[in-house]
Amino acid sequence: MPMFGIHSALRYEIVGEYASLFLSLLILVFMVLTKPRQSKAFSFLLWGNVTSIVATVLMIFIVEIASNTEYYSRSSFTILLIVFLVLYALILVDTFNYINLMSERRIQRRSVIVMIYILVAVIYFSGAIYQVAMKNFYYVRTDGIDLTHFTRYYCIAGIVCATICFAMCFQRRSTISRIVMRGIYIVIPLEFVVLFAQVLDRNSIFSAATYTLPFIAIYLLFHSNPYDEDTGCQNVGAMESRFITNNKMGRVFYLAYIEFPQLLGNSRNPNYETLTLELADVCRKIERISRKIHLYRVNYGTFIAIMEVKERSDAENYADQMRDILEDFYKTDIDHIHYFLGVGGDSRRFVAQGNKWTQFFMKYIKQKYMVDGQNVYIFANGSDFRAYDDIYNIEQTLADIRAKMDPDDDRILCYAQPIYSVRKESFRSAEALMRLCIDGRMIPPDEFIKIAETTGCIHSLTVIMMHKVCKAVEDLSLEYDFDALTINCSTADFVDKEFYKEIMDIIHTYNVDQKKIRLELTESMMADSYDAVKYNMNMLNMEGIQLYMDDFGTGYSNLERVLDVPVQTIKFDKSLLYKSIEDSRVEDIISYMIDTFKKNGFITLVEGVEDEKQKNYSINRGFDYIQGYHYAKPMPIENLVKYFKKK
Known part of the structure; x- marks a missing residue:
């Protein structure tokens, strides 16, 4: 018309x-x-x-x-x-x-x-x-x-x-x-x-x-972000969009992480249809609490709610009502499905970078507070955010290190702790120790090694450390007399059957005697991948690389297995040393093991020696080498010149 x-x-x-x-x-x-x-x-x-x-x-x-x-x-x-x-x-x-x-x-x-x-x-x-x-x-x-x-x-x-x-x-x-x-x-x-x-x-x-x-x-x-037809919730894409939009506009909001652990990966449950209807009912009840609550489904059994409120008291009120709804669901459901409800602080504690805010719940809050077979409700506090900020920064730094793979990366610091030879009464070797530096702050290994292993970054750190240690050995060998520097390796390294080739390629890049590079591995590494670990050990041993069995006596010790692999040095864990000083029965066992190892051609080393009493005990028990704060603390690797003798 x-x-x-x-x-x-x-x-x-x-x-x-x-x-x-x-x-x-x-x-x-x-x-x-x-x-x-x-x-x-x-x-x-x-x-x-x-x-x-x-x-x-x-x-x-x-x-x-x-x-x-x-x-x-x-x-x-x-x-x-x-x-x-x-x-x-x-x-x-x-x-x-x-x-x-x-x-x-x-x-x-x-x-x-x-x-x-x-x-x-x-x-x-x-x-x-x-x-x-x-x-x-x-x-x-x-x-x-x-x-x-x-x-x-x-x-x-x-x-x-x-x-x-x-x-x-x-x-x-x-x-x-x-x-x-x-x-x-x-x-x-x-x-x-x-x-x-x-x-x-x-x-x-x-x-x-x-x-x-x-x-x-x-x-x-x-x-398009379609609603999930089962629960009526939008998907993760819509959740990210609202989060980022709110953050850009300066709106304050809180996040609630809801998980039903028994339902994760349980979509083939015979009661699937019934459970789905019950979950949909739970979702509607949560949404009816307030129009300021927006609920999103992450997967079957996991939801995140965005609560667009400014005051913590309002968020706590909404979270309490969510808990009541989840508690009713737990009591009335025939299978008694447990729940985990974690509520995060206001959005000013988050950054719109990647998925840091979801990782905070799924990687940190859940792992810290979830208890199997129990209903859990937790409102995260400031210390949780600060702790996860440290973890997140470490993860991001490790990911960047892995992506760049720069052998000279100055975020990886190479420290070393001298090792004292009892027979020669001098320092003949040292253990290379890794440190991580983020924004000028030194991160010790116990804070970042586990993160590196779970995020797949540990091998990159090993490779970079190998380059740094080889360079240090090359420089030290010009003027100083010493036996070797040792490097710690992880399970992820030794389960790769090509690992020994990579190690030898790095060593050959530098003008060093490969016998001056030694590797340390823990016995626990052989628990699940014994054949692959033993293969790499045999190949490295054939190349002239000495191997140390680290942390011996920490719960995985198996003499038969130790005797079956090409290890030259047994490194006794400090916990075993401390127990043997206090308990005569443990002392007898330690003495027997030292004698047994020496009779079979092994070198023995004890770590964690911190005072004169422990030093004398270690010498009297016949240890060949001693490592600990009583002799020297970890230091930048270039400072080893203070402990090694000149040629």
Whole structure:
């Protein structure tokens, strides 16, 4: 139906424009409601959709004027056409930018993209200026205005843009995900069909579909955050979006982590459907506490609630009501499903970096406070946040160290503790000890080694330490007389059957005698991967690398296993030393083991000697080497010159 009262003989069918406008408005509403992640790609999609709405409204207005010349003015009508062409150009730019964001390599070549922009823009607007000057865009007839040349012009521009986009994506298809390329293979050919159809059709205007439908497809495929059909909660993507948006806007909010440990990985439970309905009921009850609570499902059995409140008292009130709901669920459920409810401090304690805030609950709070078979409710305090900040900083630093793999990384500090030879009455060796430096603060091994092992960074630290120790040995060997420096290795190192090759490659990089490099490993390392560990030990031993059995006597000791591997030195743990001094029965066992090892050709070393009494005891029991604070504390490795004799 025309917008104006007077009918004209020339009419354009614009149902397609109205349908596209409706769909664009609908998608805009969905974008607002579902809160997708606010990425750079999404910003192009959002503004492209808004621009398409304005352009479609303008096109409908242009067509109505073309059908009713009573309201026609050449200058005003020409301005409307030019404005539409500008909007259409913006839509093409948004589309072009979005498609280029699909390839990281293409993003890195911004100069190429800018050159293409300039070239296409010059051609597009030069042609438009020429058409306006020559009055070729439209023709005024007695029955209306013929817009055929105008629609053909911008549709051809759309065809050119689609061709360029398709060519660039095809060229970079190895850097674009498979599902994205499948979408491109479907959507762009459909674009060609619709654009060519618009070029050939003189009686209908439906070009809005050429830019509205791609935006809709992109949103549905890559940005929509559908609600979980079982529990009615949004997913993690929506949760991250709300968190980041609130953080950017300076809103204070609290987080509640809800987990049902018995349900994790339990989607095949025979009571799955019943449990799902019960969980959905729990979710609705939690949401009904307040409109300021937004609940999200992380996985089956895990939920996170964002409570948009400023005061801690309000958060505690909401958390208490959540606990009551979870307690009712526990009591009424036939399986008595336990729950864990952890509530975090206000958002000012978090940073919108990665997923630090979810890790705080899942890695720290849960591990610290969760008790199997019990319901747990905890409101995290300041000390929890400070402790996790330290852990998080260590994790990020270790990840960066692993990514760079710089042998000279100054965040890895190489310390050493001299080892005293009882027979020679001098320091003949030293144990290399790793330290981590973050923002000028020294981190001891007991704080970062376990984190390095759980995050897969420990091998990188071993490699870097090996480089630093080899360099230190190379420098010390020029002027000082010593036997060797030892390096600690982890289980993750020795279970890799190629580990010995990597060690030897590093040693051969430096001008050192490989016999001056020794490795320490704990007996516990052989518990689960005995064959792989023994293989590396045998290969290293064949290369002339002496091996130490560290922490002997800490609970894994097995004489038969120790005798079965090529270890030259047995390093007794300090706990065994302390017990033997206090308990004569342990003393007898220690004396027997020392004699047994010596008879079988082993060297014995005791660590943790801190006073004169322990020193005399260790010497009287026949230990070959002694290590501990009584003789020397750990120091920067270059300070070993104070303990080794010059040649």
